[in-house]
Amino acid sequence: xxxxxxxxxxVGKSVIFSRLTGVQVVASNYPGSTVGFKKGFFKLNGQRAxxxxxxxxxxxxxxxxxxxxxxxxxxxxxxxxxVIDATRLERSLPLTLxxxxxxxxxxxxxxxxxxxxxxxxxxxxxxxxxxxxxxVVTTSAVSGEGILDLVQLISRASSSNVTPxxxxxxxxxxxxxxxQVQIVTHRHHxxxxxxxxxxxxxxxxxxxxxxxxxxxxxxxxxxxxxxxGFVFEPLFExxxxxxxxxxxxxxxxxxxxxxxxxxxxxxxxxxxQSFGVFSTGLFVPIGMVFPYVxxxxxxxxxxxxxxxxxxxxxxxDVFMHRIGLHGYAIIPxxxxxxxNVPGILATRTLESHRERFIACTLISIGVPCxxxxxxxxxxxxxxxxxxxxxxxxxxxxxxxxxxLILNTTxxxxxPELFTEIPPYRxxxxxxxxxxxxxxxxxxxxxxxxxxxLGVLIINIVYTIGIFHYVSSFLRPVVTxxxxxxxxxxxxxxxxxxxxxxAVGMLVPLNLTTKQLVVGxxxxxxxxxxxxxxxxxxRELGWKDMIKSSTIMVCASVMVGSILNFLW
Amino acid sequence: MQQEVSLAxxxxxRTGMVSTINGGAQFRLKLEGLSIRPGxxxxxxxxxxxxxxxxxxxxxxEVAIGYTMxxxxxxxxxxxxx
Numbered sequence: 001x002x003x004x005x006x007x008x009x010x011v012g013k014s015v016i017f018s019r020l021t022g023v024q025v026v027a028s029n030y031p032g033s034t035v036g037f038k039k040g041f042f043k044l045n046g047q048r049a050x051x052x053x054x055x056x057x058x059x060x061x062x063x064x065x066x067x068x069x070x071x072x073x074x075x076x077x078x079x080x081x082x083v084i085d086a087t088r089l090e091r092s093l094p095l096t097l098x099x100x101x102x103x104x105x106x107x108x109x110x111x112x113x114x115x116x117x118x119x120x121x122x123x124x125x126x127x128x129x130x131x132x133x134x135x136v137v138t139t140s141a142v143s144g145e146g147i148l149d150l151v152q153l154i155s156r157a158s159s160s161n162v163t164p165x166x167x168x169x170x171x172x173x174x175x176x177x178x179x180q181v182q183i184v185t186h187r188h189h190x191x192x193x194x195x196x197x198x199x200x201x202x203x204x205x206x207x208x209x210x211x212x213x214x215x216x217x218x219x220x221x222x223x224x225x226x227x228x229g230f231v232f233e234p235l236f237e238x239x240x241x242x243x244x245x246x247x248x249x250x251x252x253x254x255x256x257x258x259x260x261x262x263x264x265x266x267x268x269x270x271x272x273q274s275f276g277v278f279s280t281g282l283f284v285p286i287g288m289v290f291p292y293v294x295x296x297x298x299x300x301x302x303x304x305x306x307x308x309x310x311x312x313x314x315x316x317d318v319f320m321h322r323i324g325l326h327g328y329a330i331i332p333x334x335x336x337x338x339x340n341v342p343g344i345l346a347t348r349t350l351e352s353h354r355e356r357f358i359a360c361t362l363i364s365i366g367v368p369c370x371x372x373x374x375x376x377x378x379x380x381x382x383x384x385x386x387x388x389x390x391x392x393x394x395x396x397x398x399x400x401x402x403x404l405i406l407n408t409t410x411x412x413x414x415p416e417l418f419t420e421i422p423p424y425r426x427x428x429x430x431x432x433x434x435x436x437x438x439x440x441x442x443x444x445x446x447x448x449x450x451x452x453l454g455v456l457i458i459n460i461v462y463t464i465g466i467f468h469y470v471s472s473f474l475r476p477v478v479t480x481x482x483x484x485x486x487x488x489x490x491x492x493x494x495x496x497x498x499x500x501x502a503v504g505m506l507v508p509l510n511l512t513t514k515q516l517v518v519g520x521x522x523x524x525x526x527x528x529x530x531x532x533x534x535x536x537x538r539e540l541g542w543k544d545m546i547k548s549s550t551i552m553v554c555a556s557v558m559v560g561s562i563l564n565f566l567w
Numbered sequence: 568m569q570q571e572v573s574l575a576x577x578x579x580x581r582t583g584m585v586s587t588i589n590g591g592a593q594f595r596l597k598l599e600g601l602s603i604r605p606g607x608x609x610x611x612x613x614x615x616x617x618x619x620x621x622x623x624x625x626x627x628x629e630v631a632i633g634y635t636m637x638x639x640x641x642x643x644x645x646x647x648x649x
Contacts, residue, residue, distance in 0.1 A: 008600075058600025063593065090627045091602045171604065184626075200613050200622050200631075314631045318619040326633070327620065416633025417620045418597055423629075 001049045003154060004077035006070065006099060008092050009056030010422050011085040012111045014038075015141040015431075017053035020151065024438045026342075027431075028304035029422050030331070031056060032349035035066045037073055045155055052077070060098045065348045079105045079157045081150075086110040086138065087119050087423075089182055093174045096132070101164040105157035106134045109150055113138040120185035128181045133160035142428055192424045199311045200421075209315055212308060220295045224374070227291035236271055236287050244269055244279060259459045263508075272379075273508045281455035284375075284504050285447050290440075292374035296338050297439045298432070305427035305435075309334065310419055317417045323403025324358045324410065325350070326417040332359055336367040338439070340532040343367070344539055353544075354412040358403065360536055361548045364528040365555060366399030368499070371447065375503035376520050383513045391520050398525065398559055402551070446531065447498070454494055454501040461490065482522060482560035484515055495523045497530055518563050525556035570644045574611060574621060575637035582610040583642030590639040598640075601630055609642065 005013045009031030018025050021040030027033060038053040057070040074080075082099050084092040089110075099106060108128070116123060129136040137153045139146030165173070198204045244261060248269060251257040261269060262276025269276075271283035303309060309331050317327030329350055336343025340363055347359045368376065380387045407414070461467050471478075471489040478484045478492065487509050495502035506519045527549065528536060537545045571586055585607045588595050598604065603625060612622040612629060614637075621637040623630055632640075 059596060061596050063597055088627045091625070094599060094602060167599075174602070196629075197612060200615075202613070202615050202619075205615075310631070314620050314622065315615065317631075317633070318615060318617050327631075416636050418632050418636065419630070420601060421622065421629040421631055 001044065001047075001078050002076060003044075003049055003051040003079045003081055004054055004073060005051065005081050005083060006054050006074070006095075007056060007083035007109075008058055008085065008088075008095060009420065011056065011083045011088075011092070012141045013056065013083045014053055016081075016083060016109065016111065016139065016147070016150070017051065019141055019144055019147045020051055024434060025053065026435055026438060028301075028309075028435075029307040029425050030304065030310050031420050031422065032066060032328075032331075032346070033304070035069075035345055035348040037069055042151070044151065049154075051081075057095065059095055064351050074102065077104065079107075079154060081107055081109060081154065081157075083109045083111050086113050086116045086123060087121060089121075089123060090174070090178055091420075093177060094170070097162065097170055097173060100132060100134065100160040100162040103159045105159050107150075107153050107157045108132060108134055108136045110136060110138045111141055113146065114140040114143065118190075120187045122183040122185070124181045128177070131177050131181065133162055134158055142431060192426075196421075196424050199308070200314050205311065205315045209312055212303070212312075216299045216303065220292070220299050221377070223295035223298070224292040224377075227294065228288065228378075232287040232291060236283055240282075241269060247278070255463055258463065259456065262459075272504060275455060275458065275505070275508065277452055277455050277459070280504060281452050282448075284500050285371075285444075285451045288378050288504075289371045289374045289447070289500050290443070292377070293338070293370045293443050294436070294440060296370045296373075297436050300334070300338060301432045301435045301439075302427050305425065305432055307422040307424050310421050313419065314417070314421070321414050322407065323362070323400065324407030324414050325355055325362075325403070326414055328417060328419055329355065329359045333363060333367055336363045337370065337373070339369045339371075339443075340364055340367065340528060341535050344532060344535045347539065351415045352412065354410055355414060357540060357544050357548065358406050358410070360540060361406065361551055362399055362403055364532055364536065364548070365402060365525050365552050366395050368395065368524045369529075371498065371500040372503065372524055375500045376524075379503060379507060380516060380520055383516065387513055387517055390517055391524075394521050394559065394563065395524060398555065402555060447500075450498050450530070451501050454497040457497070458490065458494060458501075458505065477557060481557060481564065482518055483564040484519060484522075484560075485509055485511070488515075488519055491519070492523065492526060495529070496527055496533070499523055499529055514564075514567050518560050521563060522556045522560040525552060525559060527552055527556075571641055572644055573638045574609070574623060574640040574642055575614070575634055577611045577642055577644060579611055579613060581644055582608060583644045584608050585640060586643050587641045588639060589641070590636070594636065594639065601625070601628060603630070603640075 005017055007013050014025045014027035014034050020042045023040040025038055034055045040051050041048050042051055054070045054073050055066040057067040060071055062068040062071045080099055082096050125136050135153050135156050137149050139150055199208045248261045260276050260278050262274030262279045265273050269279050271279055274280055313327035313330050316330050320327050320329055332343045332346035335346050343363050344360050347356045350356050376391055471486050474489045475486055478489050479486055491502045491505035502523050585605050610624045612624050614621045618634040620631045620633055
């Protein structure tokens, strides 16, 4: 049996899904956090049943790609579980009635039930079930309340006797239902609601936005640096290194030593410079990158669950229109600071292909991911904070200029913002930690093997000596125009695998500060890493991917050369 | 006195009843998905300068829409006239 979880955006379908299946999914407090469907299984009367978490949609007439996915799924289900935000019953009924008219076995779930009491909303559940003609159950998925009842009710799903009607009759029906089942008592605004209004106020909102962004940055950096300085560096230096030295002594030298342990720097293993699979190959992802990935996603998770991001989208809307996007595009952009892959996927919430092309191109050129950021902070930061500022300043200018250029040269226009704003919610710590845990797991699963592979390839390439053929081909550009040493060519190529390893490769080259800054900027801009590339290709298609890549390569060479000649 | 104005011109903090929605079927569908249609009571929560998005509340939910979209939603302002 196939069960579909369908409903408006941001009603908690993903939380219910994860409660039912045990499959963990990233859920957040804003519309459109699920953009593709997810499958899972759960026990129903002792039998395995398939359940699909469908992206949220407002109606059966889709307006963006995420909604199209939802409508396409509809025909494949045996039972529909229609999830409603109980605090927003009115808004949910248009879709609910459209679903009832499909005549499939269905149940209705009134989720976020715990909030109705705080909000002074009373809903007569039995009456609602009677009027809709299908079973209705109440749940609070975040705390798990009502989930068992939901499962039991699925087997009692029935198709409604509601007949398909024309638009105006449907609205009349909605009006009748609301007036008969719902009573809303008047109450005063809570502090959260006042804060809600204030954060979209033209001046107050900007103030809040600036505070939120700088505070987040400060906390992310403090957590990241503390983890590196007090936990990971001591661990690697005092606990792990003795074992590595044992291994190094055992191997003595030779090719295997070179690959596994790497070069000895002044007779010692240097975790950044040695570049062996088990020295740098482990230290870069775990000791340098992970602390920042962890602290970034921790703070992002809290901001997501509070429901702040859509407010930022509203405040930045006017500005984003200048670069051919609307405000909501800031959400994929912020997600990309963690990793470009989920960022690119999140562009599915944007309406037009033009907008998605611009957003994806700008993200992969101007928004470095957490791995790259950690390396920039670690290595460029060691030369002085102002050089870090230069790197990000240049990337910001490139992002902006390119956006302006793309907006004027591409046919079409930026569609207008149209989004529902979720209420502020107090983040639930267990939910925030669960989400963090999932994101960390996928970081380790995806990052470490590729870093290992990258370091391995580099060592093999050096040992065999094919390096010269490749670098002589790219030398005119890299050394001639960008003023980088010939050896950095291989780092730029490795950037295609993973950016953190690539930046790490610049360290043993003893670059000047200028070369390091140019190197980081070019690496950030030049080409997406293989994971991002694959996703972009799938989302944009070959033609646009070639266009986008050409822009990236040209822009990075241009900016690299300009930096080199101006500095 | 009732007065018909567009949502873009409605003063911040005032409530009105949607009278007509000018614009394409797609736009109307989007609004209807959120239960906003002629007859719906809406309050303008805020608007941002230089023709930035307008935020409206239906009492059930808050929605942010672009300025030109707000121009297409006509409302009868009845905050003081009732």
